[in-house]
Amino acid sequence: MSTITDTAPQTHELQVRTDPAGKPLAIRQDDQIWLVDPDTNSQHWYGRDAWWDTRRTAAVGSGDLVSTEYWRVQVRLGSSSALRTFTLRRNPLSSQWLLDSISDADETTDDE
Template sequence: MEATLNVGVDVRFSPTGRPLAIRHEGRLWVVTEEPVHWFERDAWWERRRTAPVGVGNIVDIEFWRVQVKLSQRAALRTFVLRRNPGATQWLLESIS
Protein backbone atom coordinates (compact mmCIF):
# COMPACT_ATOMS: atom_id res chain seq x y z
CA MET A 1 0.00 0.00 0.00
CA GLU A 2 1.33 3.43 -0.94
CA ALA A 3 0.38 6.80 0.54
CA THR A 4 0.85 9.89 -1.65
CA LEU A 5 1.93 12.83 0.47
CA ASN A 6 3.93 15.59 -1.27
CA VAL A 7 5.09 17.11 2.04
CA GLY A 8 8.35 18.91 2.72
CA VAL A 9 11.13 16.95 4.44
CA ASP A 10 14.73 17.57 5.48
CA VAL A 11 17.27 15.26 3.84
CA ARG A 12 20.80 14.70 5.16
CA PHE A 13 23.30 13.82 2.43
CA SER A 14 26.80 12.32 2.48
CA PRO A 15 29.68 14.36 1.01
CA THR A 16 29.21 12.36 -2.21
CA GLY A 17 25.53 13.33 -2.48
CA ARG A 18 23.91 10.09 -1.27
CA PRO A 19 20.92 10.45 1.11
CA LEU A 20 21.72 9.26 4.64
CA ALA A 21 18.61 10.20 6.63
CA ILE A 22 15.24 11.91 6.24
CA ARG A 23 13.46 13.96 8.91
CA HIS A 24 9.68 13.59 8.51
CA GLU A 25 7.12 14.72 11.10
CA GLY A 26 9.84 15.17 13.72
CA ARG A 27 11.19 11.63 13.32
CA LEU A 28 14.55 10.68 11.83
CA TRP A 29 14.40 7.86 9.27
CA VAL A 30 17.79 6.28 8.48
CA VAL A 31 18.57 5.08 4.94
CA THR A 32 19.45 1.38 5.19
CA GLU A 33 19.99 0.22 1.60
CA GLU A 34 21.61 1.64 -1.53
CA PRO A 35 19.18 4.32 -2.84
CA VAL A 36 17.96 4.59 -6.43
CA HIS A 37 18.46 7.97 -8.13
CA TRP A 38 16.87 9.25 -11.34
CA PHE A 39 15.60 12.32 -13.17
CA GLU A 40 12.40 12.98 -15.09
CA ARG A 41 11.52 15.87 -17.39
CA ASP A 42 9.06 18.56 -16.31
CA ALA A 43 6.66 19.87 -18.97
CA TRP A 44 7.17 23.49 -17.84
CA TRP A 45 5.72 24.85 -21.08
CA GLU A 46 2.29 23.44 -20.12
CA ARG A 47 2.17 25.63 -16.96
CA ARG A 48 4.20 28.69 -17.97
CA ARG A 49 4.48 30.59 -21.22
CA THR A 50 8.14 31.54 -20.84
CA ALA A 51 11.18 30.44 -18.92
CA PRO A 52 12.81 33.15 -16.81
CA VAL A 53 16.28 34.16 -18.00
CA GLY A 54 19.14 32.93 -15.82
CA VAL A 55 17.04 30.59 -13.66
CA GLY A 56 19.09 27.53 -14.56
CA ASN A 57 17.71 24.05 -14.97
CA ILE A 58 13.91 24.22 -15.27
CA VAL A 59 13.23 20.78 -16.73
CA ASP A 60 14.84 18.13 -14.49
CA ILE A 61 12.80 16.74 -11.59
CA GLU A 62 15.16 14.85 -9.28
CA PHE A 63 14.04 11.68 -7.49
CA TRP A 64 15.45 9.31 -4.88
CA ARG A 65 13.84 6.02 -3.80
CA VAL A 66 15.24 5.05 -0.40
CA GLN A 67 14.70 2.19 2.03
CA VAL A 68 14.43 3.61 5.55
CA LYS A 69 13.91 2.53 9.17
CA LEU A 70 13.22 4.38 12.41
CA SER A 71 15.29 1.89 14.43
CA GLN A 72 17.13 -1.41 14.08
CA ARG A 73 13.98 -3.45 14.78
CA ALA A 74 11.46 -1.20 13.02
CA ALA A 75 9.70 -2.13 9.80
CA LEU A 76 11.39 -1.21 6.54
CA ARG A 77 9.64 1.51 4.53
CA THR A 78 10.21 2.90 1.04
CA PHE A 79 10.23 6.67 0.61
CA VAL A 80 10.15 8.38 -2.77
CA LEU A 81 11.71 11.85 -2.56
CA ARG A 82 11.28 14.54 -5.21
CA ARG A 83 12.87 17.94 -5.84
CA ASN A 84 11.23 20.09 -8.48
CA PRO A 85 13.23 22.24 -10.91
CA GLY A 86 14.60 25.37 -9.25
CA ALA A 87 13.53 24.24 -5.76
CA THR A 88 15.73 23.65 -2.73
CA GLN A 89 13.03 21.86 -0.67
CA TRP A 90 12.77 18.08 -0.95
CA LEU A 91 9.26 16.60 -0.99
CA LEU A 92 8.28 13.21 0.35
CA GLU A 93 6.15 12.08 -2.55
CA SER A 94 5.10 8.71 -1.19
CA ILE A 95 5.63 6.05 1.47
CA SER A 96 5.12 2.34 0.90
Protein backbone atom coordinates in the same frame (compact mmCIF):
# COMPACT_ATOMS: atom_id res chain seq x y z
CA MET B 1 -1.50 -9.26 5.78
CA SER B 2 -2.06 -6.67 3.07
CA THR B 3 0.17 -3.70 2.50
CA ILE B 4 -1.05 -0.21 1.81
CA THR B 5 0.76 2.48 -0.12
CA ASP B 6 0.48 5.92 1.43
CA THR B 7 0.70 8.91 -0.86
CA ALA B 8 2.05 11.99 0.85
CA PRO B 9 0.95 15.48 -0.08
CA GLN B 10 3.43 17.20 -2.37
CA THR B 11 3.61 20.17 -0.04
CA HIS B 12 4.79 18.04 2.87
CA GLU B 13 7.94 19.57 4.28
CA LEU B 14 10.95 17.33 4.62
CA GLN B 15 14.45 17.82 5.82
CA VAL B 16 16.95 15.57 4.07
CA ARG B 17 20.53 15.10 5.24
CA THR B 18 22.83 13.97 2.44
CA ASP B 19 26.41 12.83 2.04
CA PRO B 20 28.85 15.04 0.05
CA ALA B 21 27.76 13.34 -3.20
CA GLY B 22 24.08 14.21 -2.54
CA LYS B 23 22.83 10.74 -1.52
CA PRO B 24 20.21 10.90 1.26
CA LEU B 25 21.37 9.57 4.65
CA ALA B 26 18.46 10.59 6.89
CA ILE B 27 15.02 12.14 6.47
CA ARG B 28 13.07 14.13 9.04
CA GLN B 29 9.34 13.76 8.42
CA ASP B 30 6.57 14.55 10.93
CA ASP B 31 9.16 15.06 13.70
CA GLN B 32 10.53 11.55 13.15
CA ILE B 33 13.98 10.79 11.81
CA TRP B 34 14.13 7.98 9.29
CA LEU B 35 17.60 6.58 8.63
CA VAL B 36 18.46 5.33 5.16
CA ASP B 37 19.44 1.68 5.46
CA PRO B 38 23.08 1.41 4.31
CA ASP B 39 22.60 -2.25 3.36
CA THR B 40 20.04 -1.45 0.65
CA ASN B 41 20.52 0.04 -2.79
CA SER B 42 19.16 3.53 -3.30
CA GLN B 43 17.83 4.47 -6.73
CA HIS B 44 18.60 7.87 -8.21
CA TRP B 45 17.25 9.30 -11.45
CA TYR B 46 16.10 12.46 -13.17
CA GLY B 47 12.76 13.11 -14.83
CA ARG B 48 11.59 16.03 -16.91
CA ASP B 49 9.26 18.73 -15.63
CA ALA B 50 6.34 19.58 -17.91
CA TRP B 51 7.46 23.19 -18.33
CA TRP B 52 4.87 23.72 -21.07
CA ASP B 53 2.12 23.10 -18.49
CA THR B 54 3.55 25.36 -15.80
CA ARG B 55 4.32 28.22 -18.18
CA ARG B 56 7.40 29.10 -16.14
CA THR B 57 9.70 31.61 -17.73
CA ALA B 58 13.23 32.46 -16.77
CA ALA B 59 16.03 34.68 -17.89
CA VAL B 60 18.67 33.24 -20.17
CA GLY B 61 21.36 31.48 -18.15
CA SER B 62 19.22 30.94 -15.04
CA GLY B 63 19.89 27.19 -14.95
CA ASP B 64 18.18 23.88 -15.62
CA LEU B 65 14.42 24.44 -15.50
CA VAL B 66 13.27 20.95 -16.50
CA SER B 67 15.27 18.29 -14.60
CA THR B 68 13.41 16.90 -11.59
CA GLU B 69 15.64 14.88 -9.25
CA TYR B 70 14.33 11.67 -7.64
CA TRP B 71 15.64 9.32 -4.98
CA ARG B 72 14.02 6.06 -3.88
CA VAL B 73 15.50 4.97 -0.56
CA GLN B 74 14.70 2.35 2.04
CA VAL B 75 14.47 3.76 5.54
CA ARG B 76 13.70 2.70 9.09
CA LEU B 77 13.02 4.47 12.37
CA GLY B 78 15.28 2.20 14.39
CA SER B 79 17.22 -1.03 14.05
CA SER B 80 14.16 -3.15 14.90
CA SER B 81 11.56 -1.29 12.81
CA ALA B 82 10.32 -2.46 9.43
CA LEU B 83 11.81 -1.05 6.26
CA ARG B 84 9.74 1.52 4.38
CA THR B 85 10.43 2.93 0.94
CA PHE B 86 10.39 6.69 0.45
CA THR B 87 10.38 8.29 -2.96
CA LEU B 88 11.78 11.82 -2.74
CA ARG B 89 11.55 14.55 -5.37
CA ARG B 90 13.29 17.87 -5.82
CA ASN B 91 11.87 20.16 -8.47
CA PRO B 92 14.06 22.19 -10.82
CA LEU B 93 15.93 25.08 -9.16
CA SER B 94 14.58 24.12 -5.72
CA SER B 95 16.51 23.16 -2.62
CA GLN B 96 13.38 21.77 -0.90
CA TRP B 97 12.75 18.02 -1.03
CA LEU B 98 9.18 16.73 -1.38
CA LEU B 99 7.84 13.32 -0.43
CA ASP B 100 6.22 11.64 -3.43
CA SER B 101 5.31 8.34 -1.78
CA ILE B 102 5.79 5.99 1.15
CA SER B 103 5.32 2.26 0.80
CA ASP B 104 6.31 -0.99 2.47
CA ALA B 105 9.80 -2.08 1.38
CA ASP B 106 8.54 -5.25 -0.32
CA GLU B 107 6.36 -3.22 -2.73
CA THR B 108 9.28 -1.66 -4.61
CA THR B 109 10.10 -2.49 -8.19
CA ASP B 110 13.21 -2.09 -10.30
CA ASP B 111 11.42 -0.12 -13.04
CA GLU B 112 13.54 3.00 -12.68
